[in-house]
Structure formats: structure tokens, C-alpha cells
Amino acid sequence: MTVNGQFPGPTLEVRNGDTLIIKATNRGRYNITLHWHGVRQMRSPWADGPEFVTQCPIRPGQTYTYRFTIEDQEGTLWWHAHSKWLRATVYGALVIYPKLGSSYPFRRPAKEFPVLLGEWWNRDPMQVLQQSMVTGAAPNVSDAYTINGQPGDLYPCSSQDTTIFPVRAGETFLLRIINAALNQQLFFSIANHQMTVVEADAVYTKPFTTNVVMIGPGQTTNVLVTANQPPGRYYMAATAYASAPNVAYDNTTTTAILEYQRGGSSRPVLPQLPVWNDTNTAKAFTARFRSLSRGEVPTRIDENLFFTINLGQINCSRPSFRCQAPNNTRFTASMNNVSFSLPTRNSILQAMYQNTPGVFTTDFPPVPPVQFDYTGNVSRGLWTPVSGTKLYRLKFGSHVQIILQNTNIVTVEDHPMHLHGYHFYVVGSGQGNFNPKTDPARFNLVDPPFRNTVGTTPGGWVAIRFVADNPGVWLMHCHLDVHIGWGLAMAFLVENGVGELQTLEPPPLDLPQC
Template sequence: MRASEISHNVGGGKDIHKALQQEVDFDGERKISRHGVKQLRYPWSDGPAYVTQCPIQPGAKFTQRVIFSAEEGTLWWHAHNDWARTTVYGAIVIYPNMGTTYPFPKPDFEVPILLGEWWNVDIYELIRGFVATGAIPNPSDAFTINGQPGDLYPCSSAGTYKVNVKNRKTILLRIINAAMNVILWFSIKNHPITVVATDASYIKPFTRAYVLISPGQTIDALVHADQLPNCYYMAARAYSTSPSIPFDKTTTAILQYVGVHKNCSSISPSLPALPLYSDTNAALNFTNNLRSLDKQDYPLDIPLEVTRRIFSTVSLNSLPCGANRKCEGPNETRLAASMNNISFILPRIDVLEAYHYHIKGVFGTRFPDFPPLVFDFTAKYEPLILEIPRVSTQVKILDYNETVEIVLQGTNLVSGIDHPMHLHGQSFYVLGSGLGNFDEYKAPPTYNLVDPPLQNTVLVPINGWTTIRFRASNPGVWFMHCHIESHLTWGMDTVFIVKDGEEPEAQMLPPPPDMPPC
């Protein structure tokens, strides 16, 4: 089965005692990641190219073993090599256990809403071009909802996704931001949205006129069809704190009540009101309302004692162009990105294989716990010398079951911008977030240690910080990266290696026999 043909609907959920497993064959040059599936003790099928596997060569085949455990709700899968995920992605739906139901009123039906981007050029030509010149990649030509751009683009006269709903029925929307480089607002005209889960973890329901969703994130939301039967626009557009990201493109779909006998596309329903494209306060207002459900059937396990503290900057950077080259980044440099001033470079042998087989020289273990240079991270003007990162393949080694707290600090180097940071193999509690520089004395007393949301992707606000905490209880090799694809390409990533524990059930499982060769 080819990757583009795959969808997942999984029964199971939080109380599974034996992990549910699926095996899927892939051929062609693809590396598929199950975004948010923890893959307990089994990083061999996690998917990121040159982190947990080498690419599947054309004509070759690799069977991925996908292990579900405590996840329940909506996740997704996507290609994880270069920019192949532009079009290679899909939803994963994990239902409650047989005999149980949702911790909210059961919806009448459910609809996946996959938000994406589309370019009218060969995507590999695009990536080769901006990597070669060091420039910002050309923006996409359209946003999409379930593969369709909607009514507002000249190409889309017959390309608008439509949801038919009966009056007084309730829809569960499973919203996924599969866009490459853009955080998105999403709303439905005249229909409030009640958020009930994020990243396959239930939260305390709250209702807003809109949601904010970062690349990599999923949101489950209830919508009640209780308006005058008619045609209503769903709409998504960019939340952009960078002047390089166009904000005036809007993709639409239509919510149509059954019995409305009209061509909704021809009457141009009015658009829902969305926050301004750069409304940081509205963005923080939404994300700060995420709170874990914290009920008896959904207990929390927040680590209260921390054994490893990491403070990491997440920055845009620039590199010298090099002799006899012409670069198109700031001041004729090449754009780069980093964590703690290290711009991660992918090795030619994947980190997992090198770690498991003790292959030397593939990666270093000196990813720092603290920035090598301390400065005013969010100052309006920064010395140019601070923009140049170290280019290296450095990972962080963690002991099994130690509790890790990471402060992710955005900087104003080159340009301040929001960063959706994603961690493979682990979900984490989001304890707090704020604008400006992290204050080690003022911030920790404000942490939410009662009902913080459990996520796998979190938004670090522009020129701000976010603190996450997790228990390193999943042995293996796990990628951490910004889910804005251009930032990942430029090097805003690192790798956490969680060592085996003493007991057999705390140790990484052996590799499959058909791992792709490097």
C-alpha cells in the first residue's frame, strides 16, 4: 500500500493493557511519521529521515510497526523527509475503548478537517532553490481544507469542500494543521466552537468563535448546527507575526444544512470574523485556555520533582554565504535556525542506527543545557555576531525515567516569530508561557501544576517563552524540532536519546529485519 492511500481509524484508547499494533508497508522514497504516536520502546518506525531511519529507496519496501498506547482522540501521519509532507499526510482517529464513550456529549457524526498548503510548482524544485540561495522559501499559492482551496481562489470554481448537516445535530470536528509553514485561525460563520481535546488528550471544554492551530497540532471540537438552515462558510487564514508570511489568503469550506436547495458556492456566504493576522493577544488568550480534563478516568501524572533542567533558545540565524556564491538572505547571508545556538545538521547515517550499533563519529552528545551565550534574547536590536550559529549534529542523552523540564525561549535574532515545537516519543505538560525573557524567579511560581494541558506540539510565542515538563520513560531516539518546515530545514532541531532502564520492559525493542540501509 502506498503512503498516499493510507488512513487510520483505531479502536482502543487510554486503558489498553497490551499496545495495539498495526503494520503498514511503504514503498518508494518515503519516511512516514505517526505524529504524536509515542511508539513505546520502538523508535524504529518513528519515521524522521536520518534520525530514526534512512530513506526507503525507490523500489524498496519497509514495513512500519505502529504501536498505540495511551493516545485517544485525533493524531495524524505525514512524510518526514524534506518537504514531502506537503501532500503526503492523513488523519489518525483513536476511539474510546469498547463499552466506553467520550467525556462529553456524544456527537451525531464527525468530520476530519485537514488544513494544508499548496504550491503551483514542483515542491522539490522549491526546496532546492531556497536551500541553494539561503533565502526565504516562496509562500504557498493557496491554503486548503481537505485538499480543496475553496471559493476565493481563481482556480477553485469546483473545488470547495462541503459538510452537510441536519438541523439541531452536533458535529465533532477533528481539526489538523498539516500546513508547512503557517499557524492558522479557523472559524465557522455564526457557529461557536467548543474545544474538547488537543493532541489526542482531552481538555476542559471551552467555547470560542475561533480556534488557533499550529502546524503539527490537532484539535477536537464540537459544533452545534442550531442556526437558521442555510449555507455557512468555514474559513482558515494565517496567524503571522512575520512580515514574510502572506496573511491575506483565506481558504474556505461550506457548512450546508440539509434541505437548503441552493448552490452555496454561487451565493458567496459571508465569511466568519477572525482575529487580525498578527493578534498575539488573541493567540495567547486561546492557548492559555487549554487545561487538562483531570477526571478520575483521565488522571494526570505531572512530574513535581525535576532531575534535568534545560533552557534552550529557539532562534532564526544567518550564516556566511561562502566564497564565489550569491546568497539571498539578510545582508547577502544564508538563513539558518538553531536551538541553543546549534544549527542541527542531519547525518548521513541515522542517529538511531549509529546509537544502537555504536557507530562512532555520526553525532556528538554535547547539546548544552543552557545557551552558550547569554544576552537580552528579545531586545529590539541584537549584535550581528550573535546571529551566527554553530553547525553541528549534537544530541542530548537522558537517563531512563528522569524528569525533564525545558524552557524554550524565543529570540529576536534576525526576526522574532512564533515557533511550534514538537517532540517525538513523548507527550509533555505545558506548565506556562509568556512574552519577553523568561524570569527564573517570577515565572515558576505562575506555573500550572494542577491541570496543565498534555501536548506533543506547543507554540512558543514571538519573543516569548514556554515551559514544558515530561518523564523520560520511553527509551529510544526521539526528534525535537520546530514544525514550521523551513525552520526545520534550516536546523531548528535536536535529538533526545533516552537510555534503557534496568528492567526488560524499560528497554528499547530490537530493530526489524527490513530497516532501510543508509
């Protein structure tokens, strides 16, 4: 599927404070929803988009109009399908410029380029997903990575269509990098050029210089680059960062070309990228992010939550888990041993607003039901989760801390965890099991990064904090789409506060019905 016949879809260019009205008509053959990734939609979760969470899908032939306002945000976000694997081809950039009269906190670049990193399958990705659901195995890995929809000339298919970024010698330009890949963290680099990171997830950062960017699915990173090399042609390249041992991944490299004016037509120079399992480089890069200003990091904690991030296996003979695997099992995933199950007869938000019983419960556990050595040798008796549509209820204005603990069930892996409707402060991370007595002393409460998607340290933990000031139902999930399909998700039900500005808006009249 495509949007307006384009792959990637259109880049939306708006200003901080703008109200967006986007009419989405489904002319494809699959149900679909759209998600405005990273937009903090105050009082408007009806526009958030995850299928059967905030809305029922837009069915073929139907139309739904998304309405929301950009409030106190600027930088690079993006939009994408939030319906099974349609995100493989339905996505685009959302560029939020400063308000008129305002400016960037750095010198305005001469040019700006969106850089959308994606994945490509040589068949309908929905069929790839369906095959894995039948067999119980992990889905086939992609056939290529892409930059702005093109794999690049290291593949046999696209030497004539490789994306080219034209620049002049001496000028400084801004790259708005978006990882729209379905299932893969990526390393990104430019031959012979350094990058200065100035923003991530639409939040300005303290600048730092790097030769390589590691970016997880869902994340955005803006970098300044100066064309200070001899005029020529230089590859931009991206390849996999695959943190899980013994798990298949697409071991190819996508390229685009940074081309200087009067740079000739010589073969571009290729950058040196990290090896696929270079977790040290990935961790070192992530650790350098700092907020530009102190912000308002919550210090009083009202809700202290501890979530384990687990893979696992489940028996196919259980209801709703049909498969034909030889050993009668299929892969699954969970948080606190709960594998998230989407409803099918109503969306969660509609059920909450209408007080419809039987669609969800609010008994998601705040801590794991069983404590164990999370990053050690885990007994196979702990590999099988329970299934349910379980939410965790938060009072409006409560200060929330979540420890996201990676586990060694099946394997350790860097899971990019995305929280809808909010940004959060990443106050700490570490290896091994989180120690509540000693680890908080090392938290950064001065200038922690403010993100909407964060990777969980392979074999470790990450701590985040936010204020629950956005009423509604907000999904938290792994942004590896294979994992959210296996159940690596949960949702928060944030109660209304006091008065109109702290109360969920009523649903729009054209909200799709199930």
C-alpha cells in the first residue's frame, strides 16, 4: 500500500502551534489506521491511531479525518500505519518548524533533507506476516534496506535510482534521519564526514559530534553536516545493528550518495560501519544524549512501576493461537508475563468512553508476578505468558517511573520501546538486573534526554519518568513490529483531571465503527 501513490508517503511540513486536519481514505485492500508518531496529542487520543486501541480500523472504501494540534513541539517526527505490517510501505516524515519569529537553537543550515530509513520485502509484507502466523516461526527477514524508498546501488536492482543529496562545498546542511524500518535497529554513517547531533524525537539536545548514528525503529535524529571534504561523491550508508545472538537479520547495506556540485562521477567512497553486533558502539552513542535544558524532571514519584520485557513461546493448541509448527509452539512476547491481546469488537478507547464492559481490564501488574534472575539462566517454566487486554490505570497528574528490565527469556535484545501520547525522561540505564537500592543514586535528574522511544539495554535495564497529564488510553509497545504482533505491549488508562482542559474530548462523529 502507498499514500497518494508515493513511497515513502508525503512529507508534512508544519509549524509549532498548527492544527492539522488530515483526511484518510482507504482505497487499498487491507484495513488500516495512521499514527502520528511522537505527537503529544493533548485531549485528542482519538487521532492517535493504533488499531483497536484508540480507534477501529478504516476499512476499504471508508474515510476518517484525523484532527490534532502541535503543542510546544518542533523538530522531526513522522507518521505511519499502525495496522499489522502495513507500516513497511505506509510512512512519511512530519517536519515541525519553529513558530514564525522563532529560530533553531543553532545556526540555520543552508539545506535540509529528510532521510527515511526503511525495509523492503520482494513480496507483500502482509503475506510474510501471515506465513509466520501459520508456521509459528519468526517471519522472513527483509530483502533490502532503503533510504527514501531506494535500496541503493550495492543491490542489483536500483543502480539507476539511488537517492542523491546534492550539496555545495563549504555549506552546512541538516539531515532529518528517521528509522522507519519495520524490525531493525540501524547504524548510519557518511563517508569521510562527521555529524553533529542536535535533536532527537523532536527535542533539541546538547550538540555532540559522531561518525556513526545508531537509531532504532520509531526514533528520529537530526544531525548537522558540513561539506568540508574535497568535492566528490560520498556514500551515506545504513546497515543492521542486531543485538540478539543467533537471531536472523537482513545482513545488507543500503546507500545514498552525498554529491558535491562539480564533484564528478567517480565511484563514491563507502564509510566504515560498525559490525552488526557492536553493542558497545550502540550504547556509547546513546549514552551521549543530554537535554538542552533542565526541563521538569519528576523527582516525586507517585507510581513506581517495574516492567519486564520478555520473549517466549506459547502452545498453538490454545484458543486464538493457530499455527502448524512441527513442535506445536509459536513465538510470543510479553510485559510482566502478560502478552497483550487486541480486542476485535471495539477499540479500547471507545469502550472506556462508553463504559462498555468485557473489552479490557485494568489489572496489568505493576511488577512481575514472579521475581527471578531476569538476565541469568531463566527456567523454561517462565517462558509461557498469559494473554489478555490488560491496562494500568493512572490518576491525572501522577508522576510515573518505569524500570524497563530486559530478560534472558529466549534471548536478550535491544527492544525500542515507544510510549504513545507522551515524551519521557530517560534518567538511567545499566547492565544486569536493576538494583533499587544502589542504581537510583546514579540517575541523571539534571539534563536527561527527553524521548518518545528508548532502547532497552541488551541484558540490562533503562529507567524512564513522565507526568501523566494527557487523559485517554495510550499504548506502550516494542517498535519492532514482529514483537508487537507477538504481544510485547501494554496500555495506560490515564484518568481525567479537573476542568475542560484536563478532560478527554468526545469522539469525532466520523470515528470508524467496528
